[in-house]
Amino acid sequence: KAGVTQTPRYLIKTRGQQVTLSCSPISGHRSVSWYQQTPGQGLQFLFEYFSETQRNKGNFPGRFSGRQFSNSRSEMNVSTLELGDSALYLCASSELSGYQNTEAFFGQGTRLTVV
């Protein structure tokens, strides 16, 4: 089975721009969760999608949004980029929704740099 695939791996954007990141989960997995990883804040939960519905949301501003398609692929969008949005964005794939206590597998991440 192929693992979790995130594209692109690296991205450089300018302040004020918007960006879309993509995550393809493991085949058969219906849950995709997104995390922001920074050296100072660790792994911060952004949101989880399951069967095209957002199930949980972290404490991030509305500039961060996401969606999930019928094939379980998910996209995350960040609008009006700020320097502080520079981070590694990780997605995790699970067979079931988060509260059902199943294993989560991570992709390699997308390294976003805002200049």
Added chain:
Amino acid sequence: GENVEQHPSTLSVQEGDSAVIKCTYSDSASNYFPWYKQELGKGPQLIIDIRSNVGEKKDQRIAVTLNKTAKHFSLHITETQPEDSAVYFCAARGKLSFGAGTTVTVRA
């Protein structure tokens, strides 16, 4: 929401010695506790997990213990090797809240 605290933040051990990382959680409804290892430039990799119906689980040199009453769980790595050097994260399942991470360095 779930709050997971992890200690220590850094750990340096001599090759062959043991390493122990401890985590506490706040949500008594949490029932699943995975551990992840993250190497430089890679995403976190699931290395071991434990569910609340068991107190200990072992996989070769890695073991995890869980004390639900005290709401804490620990990762034990025995006979450490240089390839064990990485950042380790504990997590508690609900929406999968993570500890801050422990940077483990194994000195040859």
